[in-house]
Amino acid sequence: MKKKQRKQSKQRFEKLASVGSILLLILAWYLGGLRIADSQNGLLNDLLADGNSLQAISAGLYQGHSKSDTQASEWIGIGSGIGYGGPMEVALTVSHQGEIKRVAVLSSKDTSSYLEKVVQGKLLDKLLGQNIKTSIYVDAISGATLSSNALLQATNAAADPVRKQLFGFTLTEPASVILNFRWLDIVALLMFALAVWVSKTRHPKKSAFNWALLLTSMGLFGFYSASLFSSSTMGIFASGAWISGLGNYTPLILLLLSAGYIIAYNKNIYCQSLCPFGAAQECLAKIGNAKATTFKHDFFIWFPRVILLAALCFGGYFRNPASFSYEPFGIMFGMVGSLYLFVLTVLVVITSLLIRRPWCRSLCPINAMTDFLKFNKNWAKQISKQRQKSRSERAPEGTIIATQASATNRSEAL
Amino acid sequence: MFPQSTVLDPLFWMLLGAIQVLLFAGVNQWAKEHQLGMNWWKWALAGGWWFSFVLTIAGAFTLLGENEGNAGWYFLGFAGTLLVIAGAGLLKVLLVLRDKSQQLA
Amino acid sequence: MRKRIMALFYMLVSVLIFLQLGTRLKQMHYVQASAKPLYLVSQTSASAATTQQEEQAIDYSKWSHQYDDQQQ
Incomplete structure (x- = not known):
């Protein structure tokens, strides 16, 4: 009896935590939105030459002129490109001749380490002095291709309104979201299907198949493309940044497939047969003959949940989930x-x-994440079961009314 | 090593060299005790591993000494980790091959 | 033994994750509070790469001016 009571109170606590975490996420998102006032004009002042003042011409186009002279002395264009975690905004200061004088990254949803790498690779410096009469191109920084491409795309988009103003033509077409789907996304679907098959099969070589799958995944989604999903992918999904397009859909696809499978079948096959980092750890365990060990105390179950929730809340608050990833994957x-x-x-x-x-x-x-999904699924199942039960209890009355109604209908028809 | 003295430096490195001899003698004893059946290529691998290990530490601390702090730590972390893994792999190979040589004997 | 290693590992990893999240939080807060662009480069305050190029290039006009001054 006591055991049952304890179980019940534990369940009540978990239900509270589940709802509370969702509310907390929404609150963080809401508070973050309050903080982000329309500060774009403030950001743009840094792009002007000293003493100049800013005047908006149209969406994405500003003019800088000195206080004495209303004639434009420089133009500022704003554009965005699609990076790892969503849109990246870039502003350019362009001279009358079309030469790029200043480049600024206004906002980004990419992991800061990647953007840092691009900046340290002097990609921004290479843009300076280029003329916007032709479309702008510099080589991507290797190891941070997505951020480099986003930056370049944003730069070209930012140059367009100025181009139109100065030379009367534009060069970039609005980028299609579909273009960012790649062959790796199809491979992700295939690999997931294989993982489902491996988890269900009773083949005697099941474990060998699992190893093959793990190693392939480690090569493809790990060392080749580093596109395994993490807390930042969860944040990107929850924040809806993927609607406006992502530089790489593979992590999101893997996340959605895994989460969907957990909800449908209560089983996490990603960790078991697909996770590249899990595969790497398994390989190391083979070398060192390592054995598993776990802590059973409740603290060790709740601690990682709290950390994940905190990271997601910070990501929502600052509108940049990718910056708060804390996994060793990168x-x-x-x-x-x-x-x-x-x-x-x-x-x-x-x-x-x-x-x-x-x-x-x-x-x-x-x-x-798995625990959260499983718990809520079971909760929903419980509720629907209870509803069914109460409906079947009420059902006899309902049927009588229904038969009466149909009887009157019939008599009327006759 | 000792900027204040001209005598201590060579003495220190001679001592370290002498320790290397002791170390290899010790490893030899240990290998015999565990019946590893060391031959020329096993010794070459073990020696090569130890040499790279020492080089990694020396390289990393040279970087640290030249005020390249981050580079030093990254080098130590990256090459050091790879070497630790390689070392574990080598040990496993040696232990696996021991079983076979025992069976043959 | 294994439990002890795991406990040590758990502690170190938690500390590192706290440090990581903390620094990111500080960084993001700073970026938002300063209301400045994340990164800004401009031709006048050129960064390390461009200044180096300028320094390495021989300024012939400067030398020629000096030569002219000497001649006079």
Whole structure:
């Protein structure tokens, strides 16, 4: 009896936590929206030459002129491109001759380490001095291709309104969202289907198939494209940034397929057969003959959930979920990330030699996501069952009324 | 190493060299105890691993000494981790091959 | 032994994640509060790459002016 009571109170707490976390996310999003006042004009002042004042001409086009002279001395264009986490905004200052004088990144939804890499690779500096009469091109910084491309796309988009004003023509067409779908997305679908098959099959070589799948995934979604999903993908999905287009859809596809499968069949096959980082840890465990160990206390279940919720809330508040990812994935598969994440990755890799899948068993946010989905699914199932039960209890009355009604109908018809 | 003295420096490195001899002698004993059946290529691999390990530490601390702090830590973290993994792999190979040589004997 | 390693690992990883989230939070807060662009480069305050190019190039006009001054 006591056990049942404890279980009930635990369930009540979990229901509260589930609803509370959603409310907290919405609140963070709302508060973030309040904070972002329309500060674009303030941002643009930095792009003007000293002493000039700013005047809006049309959407995405501004004019800078000195206080004494109303004639435009420089033009500022604003445009956006699609990066890893959504749109990136760039502003350009262009001289009368069409030469780029200043470049500024106004906002970005990409992971800051990647954008940092692009800036350190001098991509912005290479744009200076180029003429916007022709379309602008510089080589992407390797290892941060998505951010480089977004920046270039945004630069060209920002040049367009100025181009139209100065020379009377435009060069860029509005980019199609569909263009960003790549062959890797189809491969992701295929791999997921294979993973479903492997999890269901009773073939004697099941474990070998699973290994093959894991290793392929580690190569493709890991070292080749670093497109495994993380807390930032969850944030991008929840924030709806994907509606306006993403630079890479593969993580989102993997996330949606995995989450959908968890909701439908209560089973997480991503971690088991697809996760590239899981695969890497499994390989290391094979080398070091590592065995698994887990902590059973409730704290170790709730701690990763709280961290994930905090990261998602911060991401929503600052409208940049990608900047608050805390997984070792970026360092492991792309050598991009902060020093803290680098140390974390080294730690996970070395511990993997001694303990099987230490990251999966400690703070990986995917566990928290799986638990959340499973819990809410079961809750919804419970409610619908109760409703069915109460409906069937009420059903006899209902049928009598229905038969009476049909009887009167029939008599009227006769 | 010791900027104040001209004598301590060579002495220190001679001592480190002497320790290397002790280390290899110790490893030899250890290998015999565990019946690893060391031959020329196993020694070459083990020696190569140790040499790279020492080089990595030396390289990383040279970078740190030249005020390239971040580069030093990244180098140590990256090359060091790879070497630790390689070391674990090598140990596993040695232990697996030991079983076979024991069976043959 | 394994449990102890795992406990140590758990602690270190949590500290690192807190540090990571904390620095990002500070960074994002700073960026929003300053109301400045994330990155800005301009031709006048040229960055390291461009200044280096300018310094490396030999300024012939400067030399010629000096030569002219000497001749006079």
